[in-house]
Amino acid sequence: MALRDAWHRQQLLDWLRQMQLSGPAQGEGGLNAHQPPQGAGQAEVVDRTLRLLKAFARAQQDSQQRLQDMLAAIQASPNGVVLLDAMGRIEWCNQTAAQHLGLDGTRDLRQYVANLIRDPNFSAYAAGADFGTDVLVAGRASTPSRPVRLSLQLHPYGQGRRLLLSRDVTLIEQAEAMRRDFVANVSHEMRTPLTVLAGFVETLQTLDLSPQEVRRYLDLMATQSERMQTLVSDLLTLSRLEGSPLPGMGDSVSVQMLMAQCELDARALSSYMGRVEHQMQFELQGPAELLGAASELQSAFSNLVSNAVRYTPAPGRVSASWRLLPDGGGEFSVQDSGPGIAPEHLPRLTERFYRVDRSRSRDSGGTGLGLAIVKHVVQRHGAVLKIESDVGRGSRFAIVLPASRVKPLAVSAHTAPADGDTLLTTA
Ligand code: ADP
Numbered sequence: 001m002a003l004r005d006a007w008h009r010q011q012l013l014d015w016l017r018q019m020q021l022s023g024p025a026q027g028e029g030g031l032n033a034h035q036p037p038q039g040a041g042q043a044e045v046v047d048r049t050l051r052l053l054k055a056f057a058r059a060q061q062d063s064q065q066r067l068q069d070m071l072a073a074i075q076a077s078p079n080g081v082v083l084l085d086a087m088g089r090i091e092w093c094n095q096t097a098a099q100h101l102g103l104d105g106t107r108d109l110r111q112y113v114a115n116l117i118r119d120p121n122f123s124a125y126a127a128g129a130d131f132g133t134d135v136l137v138a139g140r141a142s143t144p145s146r147p148v149r150l151s152l153q154l155h156p157y158g159q160g161r162r163l164l165l166s167r168d169v170t171l172i173e174q175a176e177a178m179r180r181d182f183v184a185n186v187s188h189e190m191r192t193p194l195t196v197l198a199g200f201v202e203t204l205q206t207l208d209l210s211p212q213e214v215r216r217y218l219d220l221m222a223t224q225s226e227r228m229q230t231l232v233s234d235l236l237t238l239s240r241l242e243g244s245p246l247p248g249m250g251d252s253v254s255v256q257m258l259m260a261q262c263e264l265d266a267r268a269l270s271s272y273m274g275r276v277e278h279q280m281q282f283e284l285q286g287p288a289e290l291l292g293a294a295s296e297l298q299s300a301f302s303n304l305v306s307n308a309v310r311y312t313p314a315p316g317r318v319s320a321s322w323r324l325l326p327d328g329g330g331e332f333s334v335q336d337s338g339p340g341i342a343p344e345h346l347p348r349l350t351e352r353f354y355r356v357d358r359s360r361s362r363d364s365g366g367t368g369l370g371l372a373i374v375k376h377v378v379q380r381h382g383a384v385l386k387i388e389s390d391v392g393r394g395s396r397f398a399i400v401l402p403a404s405r406v407k408p409l410a411v412s413a414h415t416a417p418a419d420g421d422t423l424l425t426t427a
Contacts, residue, residue, distance in 0.1 A: 016048035086160030102140030193224035253294035286324035312338030328403030350375035
């Protein structure tokens with residue numbers, strides 16, 4: 001009898017030792033297989049049992065912690081994640097999915113996802129069997145003025161379960177739409193002068209024209225090819241602005257030089273446009289060096305001045321001025337007495353190819369890209385473009401440069417001919 005008790009005790013101890021060696025996780029599955037033998041040295045049995053229970057508790061805590069870490073990682077994902085059971089009911093969802101799809105992580109548990117996402121595209125997709133691609137739906141926060149587009153994709157896993165991933169693709173969709181619009185716009189802008197040119201070429205080839213007529217046709221052809229050249233040149237300027245590194249502080253250009261060039265261009269443009277010229281005024285208050293890319297700044301300043309001349313019927317007024325601001329920055333502004341721009345157009349003026357009056361823009365040699373170029377240059381120099389306009393009274397465009405880009409210069413006799421710090425020229 002005593003021998004049998006000792007044998008049982010030994011068996012129990014062996015079993016407990018084996019459980020500690022193999023670890024509680026494996027031991028758990030083997031509990032039934034390793035039935036503890038009866039009878040053993042009581043103290044050691046109690047001691048080992050307690051240690052085993054502690055190890056079990058620790059292992060359970062570890063795996064709880066791992067689960068929490070995993071859920072926290074999924075919570076941190078920028079994508080929405082919904083776990084669905086084999087019946088398509090929600091088992092869990094992260095906050096992003098809740099926000100994308102308008103779900104409540106507690107209230108909607110065990111609800112059928114198909115009842116909560118009512119978009120017909122998603123219903124058809126979820127009912128099918130092909131989850132190789134995603135499906136696009138409107139996000140819960142979508143409004144006509146602020147559309148939100150979501151990409152949803154189901155991924156089968158486990159035993160009939162599915163993982164639903166949601167991704168906000170609004171910006172990607174917008175960029176894609178902009179790219180499509182841009183290509184369509186460029187093609188359209190090129191096609192018009194090309195069609196006209198092709199028509200003239202055919203006329204010259206097939207008709208017997210007088211030298212005067214030939215001359216007139218060639219002039220018209222020259223205008224069209226100039227138009228294409230301007231368009232290509234503006235497109236190249238834009239792509240250079242987008243693709244090149246931001247202008248550093250190492251280069252500089254004097255405002256006086258920029259304004260002198262603007263004035264030359266504006267006067268040439270005004271006399272090219274008609275017999276009557278504009279009244280022009282160029283005013284420099286406080287000479288300064290601007291730190292940045294000279295060619296970009298010239299292009300931005302000239303675009304504003306040439307727009308003022310182009311849209312203001314002669315002998316209207318165009319005044320450009322530069323002044324230093326109290327915070328150390330500077331402002332270049334162009335004011336005209338032209339037709340003005342209705343308020344609803346103002347936010348869109350710097351979009352590529354956006355024009356208030358298409359034919360007026362084309363007739364005056366516009367490409368619809370001028371203000372888009374200005375906006376890019378302004379942003380690249382940390383500046384701001386301000387537009388104010390009154391229909392029937394005129395417009396004011398201003399580029400406000402930050403103090404970091406403006407280096408005031410000592411006033412010289414050359415820059416201040418009249419009153420000490422002002423250069424003023426009028427037509
Ligand atoms: P465009 O080559 O057509 O002039 P811009 O990008 O320079 O293109 O300007 C966009 C549109 O803004 C123009 O088509 C015109 O309708 C409007 N606009 C720009 N400047 C003026 C201005 N000074 N006065 C009135 N309208 C202007």
